[in-house]
Amino acid sequence: MSASAPSSYGSRPRPTGGVELYAWLFMRISGLALLLLALGHLFIMHVFNSIHTIDYNFVVARYLKTFWRVYDLAMLWLAMIHGVNGMRTLVDDYLKPPARGLAVKALYGIGIAFLAVGTWVIIFFKPAGG
Amino acid sequence: MSFYKGGIGQWSWVLHRVTGVGVLLFLFVHILDTALIMLGPVWYDKILAIYRMPLFGLMEIGLFAAVLYHSLNGFRIIVIDFWPATTVYYKQMFVAQMVLFFLVFLPVGWIMVGHIIHGAGA
Numbered sequence: 001m002s003a004s005a006p007s008s009y010g011s012r013p014r015p016t017g018g019v020e021l022y023a024w025l026f027m028r029i030s031g032l033a034l035l036l037l038a039l040g041h042l043f044i045m046h047v048f049n050s051i052h053t054i055d056y057n058f059v060v061a062r063y064l065k066t067f068w069r070v071y072d073l074a075m076l077w078l079a080m081i082h083g084v085n086g087m088r089t090l091v092d093d094y095l096k097p098p099a100r101g102l103a104v105k106a107l108y109g110i111g112i113a114f115l116a117v118g119t120w121v122i123i124f125f126k127p128a129g130g
Numbered sequence: 131m132s133f134y135k136g137g138i139g140q141w142s143w144v145l146h147r148v149t150g151v152g153v154l155l156f157l158f159v160h161i162l163d164t165a166l167i168m169l170g171p172v173w174y175d176k177i178l179a180i181y182r183m184p185l186f187g188l189m190e191i192g193l194f195a196a197v198l199y200h201s202l203n204g205f206r207i208i209v210i211d212f213w214p215a216t217t218v219y220y221k222q223m224f225v226a227q228m229v230l231f232f233l234v235f236l237p238v239g240w241i242m243v244g245h246i247i248h249g250a251g252a
Contacts, residue, residue: 028207031208035204038197042193042194042197047241051182051249052182052248055174056167059174079153083157086150087154117161117162121165121168128170
């Protein structure tokens with residue numbers, strides 16, 4: 001199978017090199033990981049458990065295990081980078097310069113700020129009074 | 131928004147974008163609501179009380195549908211990107227993807243509706 005064959009029913013054409021090729025590859029690799037991480041998270045939290053069984057103590061018990069902090073951290077980082085890069089694709093498609101450059105900068109700023117908050121919570125959460 | 135030839139190729143692409151943006155917006159909200167846990171149980175359980183309202187229960191089901199669609203459609207994109215010969219079967223692959231979608235979504239949606247109904251009384 002030729003790698004140069006068009007994939008018009010797949011997605012945008014595969015970039016030929018540089019940063020865009022790595023971004024393209026990242027979307028596919030992180031997408032596969034997120035398929036398991038995000039759907040796994042939804043099944044555990046909203047199917048086997050529910051918003052009615054989850055509370056502060058549920059999180060305390062869950063975060064006693066390092067495994068779940070690592071799981072959540074991996075999901076957070078992959079989802080944020082995957083989402084922001086996907087949004088960049090939309091901005092590239094629908095906005096023209098100079099709005100495009102501003103929107104991408106704002107997107108990166110917001111993404112980094114939220115990533116920082118999420119990372120801080122996952123790493124530093126300690127039970128109250130504990 | 132650009133409109134191309136219509137049909138499965140275009141609409142699966144539109145849905146991929148819409149679900150992607152929706153899930154990203156929820157990720158931002160979810161980071162903020164989870165951050166409230168750093169303020170202690172009173173604040174965290176306050177935000178959970180809001181999420182327990184039936185309206186949010188329905189949005190939760192929508193979130194599951196969006197993540198499931200984006201996952202399955204993304205998987206199909208990956209298959210076509212790395213094995214371009216499968217491109218000729220894109221229609222059959224999309225049908226298989228949507229059959230799988232409903233096989234997962236219908237029981238899960240049923241269970242999640244149950245959570246809304248029974249959870250409120252528990």
